[in-house]
Amino acid sequence: MSVPESSEPRAARRAIPVWFIILLFLLLYWGMVYFDLRSGWFNERVYAPFHNLEQVASFQPISGEGEFVMKGKQLYSLNCAVCHMETGTGNPGNGCPPLAGSEWVSAAGPGRIIRIVSKGATGPIEVAGKVYNTGTMLAIGDQLPGDEPQKAESIAAIISYIRKTFGNNASAVTPEQVSKVRDQIKDRKTYFSPEELKAAPEAP
Amino acid sequence: MTKAAAPAVPDEISASCRVPLLVLFTSAALWLVIGSAFGLIASIKFHAPAFLAACPWLTYGRVHPAWLSSVLYGFCVQAGLGVTLWLFARLGRAPLAQSWLVILGAVTWNLGVTLGVLGILGGDSTGFETLEMPAYGALLVFIGYLLVGISATLTLHQRRERPLYVSQWYLLAALFWFPWIYSTADLLLLKFPVRGVAQAVIAWWFADNFLTVWLALVGLAAAFYFVPKLVQRELHNYYLALFTFWSLILFASWAGIPSTAPVPAWMPTVSTIATALTLLPILAVALNFHHTLENTYSKLASGQTLPFVAFGVCGFLVAGVMRIFGAFFDFHQQLHFSWFEPARQFLNFYGFFVMVMFGAIYYILPQLVGFNLPSPKLARLHFWLAGSGVLLLVLPLAVGGVFQATQLENPAIPVTDIAHLTLSFLRVSTLGDVLVLAGHLILLGNLIALTVRFYRSQAVTAYSEATADLFKTSEVKP
Amino acid sequence: MNYGPLVFLAAFFALAGSWFGLVLTPQVQVGRLQQTNSVPGGATYPVARPGLAREGLDVYRANGCAYCHSQQVGQTGTVCDVVLNEIGTNPPALFAALGKLKGMSEPQARQLVSGLPKTILAGKAKEEADAATKALNAAGAKAQVWIVAVGPDISRPGWGVRRSVAEDFLFDYPVMLGSQRIGPDLANVGVRLPDPNWHLLHLYAPQAMIKGSIMAPYPYLFEKRKIERFPSPDALVLPPQMAAEPGFEVIPTPQAKALAAYLVSLRADIPLFSAPVTVASASAPASTNAPAGATNAPPTNAPAK
Numbered sequence: 009m010s011v012p013e014s015s016e017p018r019a020a021r022r023a024i025p026v027w028f029i030i031l032l033f034l035l036l037y038w039g040m041v042y043f044d045l046r047s048g049w050f051n052e053r054v055y056a057p058f059h060n061l062e063q064v065a066s067f068q069p070i071s072g073e074g075e076f077v078m079k080g081k082q083l084y085s086l087n088c089a090v091c092h093m094e095t096g097t098g099n100p101g102n103g104c105p106p107l108a109g110s111e112w113v114s115a116a117g118p119g120r121i122i123r124i125v126s127k128g129a130t131g132p133i134e135v136a137g138k139v140y141n142t143g144t145m146l147a148i149g150d151q152l153p154g155d156e157p158q159k160a161e162s163i164a165a166i167i168s169y170i171r172k173t174f175g176n177n178a179s180a181v182t183p184e185q186v187s188k189v190r191d192q193i194k195d196r197k198t199y200f201s202p203e204e205l206k207a208a209p210e211a212p
Numbered sequence: 213m214t215k216a217a218a219p220a221v222p223d224e225i226s227a228s229c230r231v232p233l234l235v236l237f238t239s240a241a242l243w244l245v246i247g248s249a250f251g252l253i254a255s256i257k258f259h260a261p262a263f264l265a266a267c268p269w270l271t272y273g274r275v276h277p278a279w280l281s282s283v284l285y286g287f288c289v290q291a292g293l294g295v296t297l298w299l300f301a302r303l304g305r306a307p308l309a310q311s312w313l314v315i316l317g318a319v320t321w322n323l324g325v326t327l328g329v330l331g332i333l334g335g336d337s338t339g340f341e342t343l344e345m346p347a348y349g350a351l352l353v354f355i356g357y358l359l360v361g362i363s364a365t366l367t368l369h370q371r372r373e374r375p376l377y378v379s380q381w382y383l384l385a386a387l388f389w390f391p392w393i394y395s396t397a398d399l400l401l402l403k404f405p406v407r408g409v410a411q412a413v414i415a416w417w418f419a420d421n422f423l424t425v426w427l428a429l430v431g432l433a434a435a436f437y438f439v440p441k442l443v444q445r446e447l448h449n450y451y452l453a454l455f456t457f458w459s460l461i462l463f464a465s466w467a468g469i470p471s472t473a474p475v476p477a478w479m480p481t482v483s484t485i486a487t488a489l490t491l492l493p494i495l496a497v498a499l500n501f502h503h504t505l506e507n508t509y510s511k512l513a514s515g516q517t518l519p520f521v522a523f524g525v526c527g528f529l530v531a532g533v534m535r536i537f538g539a540f541f542d543f544h545q546q547l548h549f550s551w552f553e554p555a556r557q558f559l560n561f562y563g564f565f566v567m568v569m570f571g572a573i574y575y576i577l578p579q580l581v582g583f584n585l586p587s588p589k590l591a592r593l594h595f596w597l598a599g600s601g602v603l604l605l606v607l608p609l610a611v612g613g614v615f616q617a618t619q620l621e622n623p624a625i626p627v628t629d630i631a632h633l634t635l636s637f638l639r640v641s642t643l644g645d646v647l648v649l650a651g652h653l654i655l656l657g658n659l660i661a662l663t664v665r666f667y668r669s670q671a672v673t674a675y676s677e678a679t680a681d682l683f684k685t686s687e688v689k690p
Numbered sequence: 691m692n693y694g695p696l697v698f699l700a701a702f703f704a705l706a707g708s709w710f711g712l713v714l715t716p717q718v719q720v721g722r723l724q725q726t727n728s729v730p731g732g733a734t735y736p737v738a739r740p741g742l743a744r745e746g747l748d749v750y751r752a753n754g755c756a757y758c759h760s761q762q763v764g765q766t767g768t769v770c771d772v773v774l775n776e777i778g779t780n781p782p783a784l785f786a787a788l789g790k791l792k793g794m795s796e797p798q799a800r801q802l803v804s805g806l807p808k809t810i811l812a813g814k815a816k817e818e819a820d821a822a823t824k825a826l827n828a829a830g831a832k833a834q835v836w837i838v839a840v841g842p843d844i845s846r847p848g849w850g851v852r853r854s855v856a857e858d859f860l861f862d863y864p865v866m867l868g869s870q871r872i873g874p875d876l877a878n879v880g881v882r883l884p885d886p887n888w889h890l891l892h893l894y895a896p897q898a899m900i901k902g903s904i905m906a907p908y909p910y911l912f913e914k915r916k917i918e919r920f921p922s923p924d925a926l927v928l929p930p931q932m933a934a935e936p937g938f939e940v941i942p943t944p945q946a947k948a949l950a951a952y953l954v955s956l957r958a959d960i961p962l963f964s965a966p967v968t969v970a971s972a973s974a975p976a977s978t979n980a981p982a983g984a985t986n987a988p989p990t991n992a993p994a995k
Binding site: 337627632 | 692704705708709712717719756760764842843853858862865866872874901906
C-alpha cells in the first residue's frame with residue numbers, strides 16, 4: 009500500500025563558476041571600505057550620520073558664554089565647593105581663602121589662577137587683605153576626569169564661573185588659554201607657592 | 213551504535229513517521245487557519261477602525277502579533293520540524309527514532325503556542341516583535357522543540373545511508389540554530405533583561421536569525437530535495453549548494469539591525485554589509501535551480517508539490533532582492549517604516565517558506581497514509597488561492613510602501629494623509645488575506661479528510677480481519 | 691561534508707560569531723550604559739520616568755501601540771547656522787564684515803541686523819560657519835554657531851530636534867522602537883502634545899481630535915458611568931456628537947491615565963554628545979527665532995572627510 013515515487017535526489021559535483029568567487033571578493037572588498045567609512049570603528053558614541061569620533065567632537069555646541077559658565081558652576085559644586093563653599097566665601101578656619109573679592113581670581117590675565125587650579129597651592133597667601141597659612145589646595149585640575157583636552161575644558165569652565173560670580177566681574181577663560189598654560193607646567197608635580205605664582209606671567 | 217543495518221524501505225519509514233507527522237502537520241494547519249483568521253481581522257481594522265474596537269482582546273496591537281505568532285510558531289516551525297523528520301528518515305533510509313518524543317514534543321509545543329497566543333491577546337505580549345509570546349508559553353515551546361529535536365538528531369545519527377545529502381546539512385544546522393537563538397533571546401529579554409536599547413538589538417538579532425536564516429535553511433533544504441527528485445534530475449552543483457550553506461549562515465546571521473536604529477553606527481553598518489553579502493546565497497540558489505531545471509521548466513507546473521515549491525523558491529529570491537534593495541535605497545531611512553518591510557517579510561515567511569511547506573506536506577501526506585489526496589484538484593485550487601493571495605498581499609503593499617516612503621520623506625505631507633494613501637493598497641491586500649485563508653481551509657480539510665480516510669480504512673481492515681472467522685464458519689455450514 | 695559533527699561545528703561557529711558580534715558586543719557596549727550629560731549644560735540625562743509613566747509604558751506594551759507608531763527619530767545630516775545675537779561694539783565693522791560674507795551693501799546690512807537675534811547664514815559646513823563667526827566676532831559683534839540636525843524626520847514639526855540615541859531608552863523595559871509609521875512617530879510627542887487630556891481624548895475618539903485619522907478608538911480604556919451627585923473632575927470633555935448621554939460621563943481608567951502620562955514623558959529634544967545640536971536655553975537672549983535653516987535647508991550629508 010504505497011504511492012509510487014521516484015528515487016532520492018543526488019547532487020552532482022561540479023566546479024563553482026569562477027566569476028562567483030570573484031564576486032565574493034569584490035563584495036568583501038566593498039564591505040571593508042564601507043565599514044571603514046561608515047562604522048566609526050566600533051566607537052559607541054558615533055551614530056549615523058557621523059562617520060567618526062572626531063566629526064562628532066567637532067560638532068559639539070559651545071553656544072555662548074552662558075552654557076559654559078553653567079557647566080563651570082556644576083563642576084565647581086562637585087569639586088570646589090567642599091572647601092571654598094557654594095557661596096565662594098571660603099573657610100577661614102580651615103585655611104581656605106575666599107573667592108569672592110579675590111584678586112587672584114579676578115586678575116586681568118588668568119595665568120595665575122589657571123596655575124592654582126591646575127596644580128594646587130600652599131604656603132602663606134594673601135587674599136583680600138588677609139593671610140591664609142594653614143591650608144593646602146590640592147591639584148584639583150589635574151584630578152578632573154577625562155583626558156587632557158577635557159581637563160582643560162573643565163578647568164576653563166570652572167575659572168570662567170568663579171570669575172563671573174561671587175561679585176567678581178572678569179572675563180571668561182577659554183580652554184585654549186588653559187591648555188597653553190598647562191603645557192608650560194605639565195611636568196610640575198609640586199604645589200605652587202605664592203612667590204612662584206607672583207613670578208609667573210599673568211597673561212597665558 | 214547500530215551495526216550497518218539494511219536501508220529501510222519507504223513503507224517502513226512511512227509507518228514510523230505516520231502518527232508523529234500527522235500530529236505535527238494537522239496542528240500546524242489548524243494554527244494556520246486560526247492565524248489567518250486573526251490576520252483577516254487585523255486587516256479589516258484598517259478599513260473600519262471601529263471594527264471590534266470595544267473588545268480589548270481583538271485590538272489591532274494584540275491581534276496582529278497573535279497572527280504573526282500563530283503563523284510563525286504555530287505553523288512554520290511545526291511544519292518545518294515535520295519536514296525535517298521526514299527528510300532525515302528518508303534520506304538516511306532509517307525509520308524515525310523515538311517517535312513518542314515527537315508526539316510529546318508536538319503536544320507541548322501546541323500547548324505552549326496556545327498559552328502564548330492567548331497571553332498576547334490578554335495583554336501579556338512581551339513587546340518584542342516576533343518574540344511576543346510571554347515567558348510561560350515560550351518555555352513550553354522551547355521544551356517541545358527540544359523533544360522533537362532529540363528525535364530528529366537520533367534519526368540522523370542512526371541513519372543507514374551514511375553520506376549526507378545537501379538537505380541534511382541545512383536541516384542539521386537549522387535544528388541547532390533555533391534553540392540557541394530562542395533561548396538567548398528569551399533569557400536576555402524576558403528572564404534577565406538587558407538594559408536599554410540592547411534589548412532592541414537582541415530582538416532584531418533573533419528576528420533576523422529566525423526569519424532569514426532558520427526559515428531559509430529549512431525551506432531551501434526542502435526545495436533542494438523536492439525539485440531534483442520530482443523532475444528526476446541531479447541537483448546541478450553540490451559545491452554551489454555547499455557555498456550557499458556557508459554564505460547563508462555566515463552572512464545572513466548578521467543582517468538584522470536596521471539603518472534607522474538608535475544604536476552606534478557600527479551595528480547598522482555591519483548589518484548593511486551582511487545584507488549586501490546575502491546576494492551571494494541568492495545568486496547561488498538561483499543558479500543551482502536554473503541549471504538543474506534546464507529544459508524542464510515545464511515540469512514545474514505538474515503535480516501537487518512542484519508548483520508550490522517553485523513558487524516558494526521564487527519568493528525566496530524576490531524577498532532576498534527586496535531586502536538588498538531596501539538596505540541601499542531607503543528613501544532617507546523612511547522605507548523601513550513603510551509597508552514595504554512587512555510586504556518583504558510576508559513574502560519571505562509566507563511566499564517562500566509556507567509555500568514550500570505546502571508543497572512538502574502535499575507530497576508527504578500521500579506517502580504517510582498510502583493513498584493519494586481525495587481530490588488533487590482541491591490541492592491545485594489551494595495553489596491558485598495561495599499564490600494569488602500572496603501576490604495580492606505582497607505587490608500592493610510593496611508598491612504602496614515605496615509611495616508611502618517617498619511621501620514620508622516630504623515633511624509637508626501630514627502622516628494622516630499618507631495613511632489614507634496607503635488605504636487603497638490595503639484594500640487589495642485584505643482581499644489577499646481572504647484568499648490565503650480559503651487556501652488554509654482547503655489544506656486543513658485535506659489533512660483531516662486523509663487522516664479520517666486512513667484510519668477508517670484501517671478500522672475497516674481490522675474489523676474485517678477480526679470478523680473473518682465469523683463469516684468463514686458461517687460458510688462452512690451447508 | 692559527510693559527517694554530522696562537521697556540519698554541526700560549522701553551524702556552531704557561524705552562530706557563535708553572530709552571537710558574539712550582535713549579542714555580546716552590544717550588551718557590553720550599549721547594555722551597560724549609564725546616564726550621560728546633556729551638552730553643553732551638563733544636566734544628567736535621562737532621568738527615570740515618573741511612576742505613572744512607567745505604568746503607562748506597560749499599557750503601551752500590552753496594547754501593542756508600537757505596531758503602528760515608531761519611537762525613533764532619524765537624522766540624515768548635521769549643518770551649521772550662524773546666528774547674530776548682538777550688534778556689539780563696532781557697527782561699521784560689522785556691516786563691512788556682513789558685506790564681505792553675504793555680498794550686501796550697508797543699507798541692506800543695516801536692515802538685516804534690525805531685530806536680532808537672527809540667522810545670518812544657514813546650512814553651512816562647519817569650517818565655513820566657524821570662519822564666518824570668527825569674522826563677525828572680530829568685528830565686535832556677538833555671533834554664534836548653531837549646530838542644526840537635518841533630515842525628513844527633523845523637518846517634521848515637533849518630531850524632535852536630533853536623532854534618537856541609545857541613552858534615550860536607558861530605563862525603559864521593554865524598549866519598543868516600533869517598525870511602522872502608520873501613525874506619527876512618538877519619540878518627541880511629549881514636547882509636541884504636552885497635554886495629557888489631549889491624549890485621553892485622542893485615545894477615546896481619535897477621529898474627533900485628528901481629522902481623517904485611521905487610528906482605532908480605545909473605548910475599553912475608559913468607563914462610561916452614571917453621574918453620581920457631581921460630575922467627576924476626570925470626566926472627558928467630549929464634542930457634542932461623541933458626548934455621553936445626559937446623566938452619564940466618560941471617565942478614563944487608571945490605565946488610560948498612565949498611558950497619557952507615559953506619552954507626555956516622551957521627548958527627544960535634549961542635545962547629547964552623540965547627537966549634538968544647539969538648543970535655545972534660558973541664558974540665551976529671549977524671543978530667539980528658531981533658526982530658519984532648520985526647516986529650509988535641504989537635507990545634506992554631514993561634511994564628510
